[in-house]
Amino acid sequence: MEAENLIIIGSGPAGYTAALYASRESLGPLMISGFSKGGQLMLTTMVDNYPGFPDGILGPELMEQMRKQAEKFGTRFIDDNVSSVDLSKRPFEVKVGEKSHFAKALIISTGASSNWMGLDSEQRLIGHGVSSCATCDAFFYKGKNVIVVGGGDSAMEEAQFLTKFANSVTIVHRRDSFRASKIMQDKTLSNPKIKVVWNSAIEEVLGKDKVEGVRLNDLKTGQKTEMKIDGVFVAIGHSPNTKFLNGQLKLDQKGYIVTEEEVKTDVEGVFAAGDVVDHIYRQAVTAAGSGAKAAIEARSYLYQITLV
Numbered sequence: 001m002e003a004e005n006l007i008i009i010g011s012g013p014a015g016y017t018a019a020l021y022a023s024r025e026s027l028g029p030l031m032i033s034g035f036s037k038g039g040q041l042m043l044t045t046m047v048d049n050y051p052g053f054p055d056g057i058l059g060p061e062l063m064e065q066m067r068k069q070a071e072k073f074g075t076r077f078i079d080d081n082v083s084s085v086d087l088s089k090r091p092f093e094v095k096v097g098e099k100s101h102f103a104k105a106l107i108i109s110t111g112a113s114s115n116w117m118g119l120d121s122e123q124r125l126i127g128h129g130v131s132s133c134a135t136c137d138a139f140f141y142k143g144k145n146v147i148v149v150g151g152g153d154s155a156m157e158e159a160q161f162l163t164k165f166a167n168s169v170t171i172v173h174r175r176d177s178f179r180a181s182k183i184m185q186d187k188t189l190s191n192p193k194i195k196v197v198w199n200s201a202i203e204e205v206l207g208k209d210k211v212e213g214v215r216l217n218d219l220k221t222g223q224k225t226e227m228k229i230d231g232v233f234v235a236i237g238h239s240p241n242t243k244f245l246n247g248q249l250k251l252d253q254k255g256y257i258v259t260e261e262e263v264k265t266d267v268e269g270v271f272a273a274g275d276v277v278d279h280i281y282r283q284a285v286t287a288a289g290s291g292a293k294a295a296i297e298a299r300s301y302l303y304q305i306t307l308v
Contacts, residue, residue: 003091004030006298007103008075009082010110010241012039013284014274016066017291018107018298023073025299030103031070032078032096038063039111040275041284045127048139050284059127062284082110087248087267104305105269105298108249108257109291110241112275112282116234117149121205129211130232134158135283138165141231147172147214149202150235156184158235163193170229171196174219205232240276254279263294269305271297 006022008015011033022029036042044059053062071077078096086093091102114132116122122130131137134148138161146166148159151173162169171188176198178185188194199220206213206226213228240255250258250266256279257272259265265272273294274287 003102003104004028005103005302006030006105006107007032007092007094007101008107008109009085009094010034010039010108010274010276011037011067012041012063012109012111012274012287013066014111014276014287014291014294015039015107015109016063016070017288018109018273018295019070019075020066020073021292021295022107022298023070023075025295026074027299027302028074028076030076030078030101032080032082032094032101034081034110035079037067037077037079040114040133043126044131044133044136046140047136047284049136082244084244084246085248087270090269092270105302106271107291107294107298108245108265108270108272108276109274109287109294110244110276111287112238112240112256112279114234115237115239117202117236119202119205122202122232122234125205125207125211125232128209129207129230130205130234132234132238133282134161134233134235137231137233138162141166143167144230145228146170146231146233147202147227147229148233148235149173150237151175151178151180152235152237153180153184154237155235156180156188158233159188159194160191162233163191166193166231169194170227172200172202172214172216173198174201175199202232238275238279238282240279242276261297263290263297269298269301271301 005027006029008031041059046056048056094101203217204215271294273290
């Protein structure tokens with residue numbers, strides 16, 4: 001049974017950076033990138049806050065450049081999803097469909113997926129006025145009017161951040177009260193730029209090539225109204241992509257991988273990086289940084305067990 005030195009599960013900024021660092025160390029990493037290679041940035045149009053690109057860069061283009069750079073130094077790719085892993089044996093077993101791959105060390109960088117409203121119109125306009133990251137996209141809404149969907153702390157934070165750029169922010173919430181902490185509610189409701197539409201849900205995002213408005217459904221009366229709007233920010237949470245682990249790593253109550261010393265999991269030789277760990281910052285640059293750390297730790301581990 002021939003084992004890889006290192007398998008990286010998941011792509012995106014964390015995975016590609018880990019692959020770049022590992023391949024430059026001649027570890028010959030194998031990346032199993034997943035069907036949706038590139039992660040959340042594949043849903044983003046212009047990225048203005050990644051260092052080194054003063055004129056900005058399209059999210060998919062940035063991911064493609066990262067992939068090419070890792071490939072240049074020897075990273076190999078399988079563009080498929082991991083179905084399961086077995087971390088109880090050495091080397092570790094990683095299954096893709098019915099085929100097994102084995103590795104002396106693993107880096108998990110499968111990220112977290114945004115929770116969406118489930119509308120066809122929403123999915124069609126992601127990156128064209130529909131976003132799940134105010135920190136990433138608020139700059140593009142200077143002087144415009146936007147909606148935030150949600151009622152938790154994340155929605156409050158998104159709304160407050162957007163007021164630094166947008167002309168107005170409307171929070172649309174399904175209930176008649178927020179579930180956010182009181183301090184976050186008070187700060188949000190006292191902001192003169194923020195108003196709230198209670199007991200309502202977006203039924204459709206309007207617009208052909210960009211967001212032009214929304215159709216709202218009053219969940220108490222059933223009344224439908226249309227609102228002109230320039231952007232929709234969905235802030236109803238994220239779900240870490242950890243189901244394939246099947247409880248073999250320590251996870252927190254939300255399903256994110258728990259790490260020590262930033263990237264070390266509770267299984268020796270298994271490291272984690274990016275949004276599958278980080279539910280606070282969720283930025284491309286922080287994910288890339290953690291990917292570099294994971295690769296450096298994986299290298300040290302492999303040298304330690306004298307198998308490289």
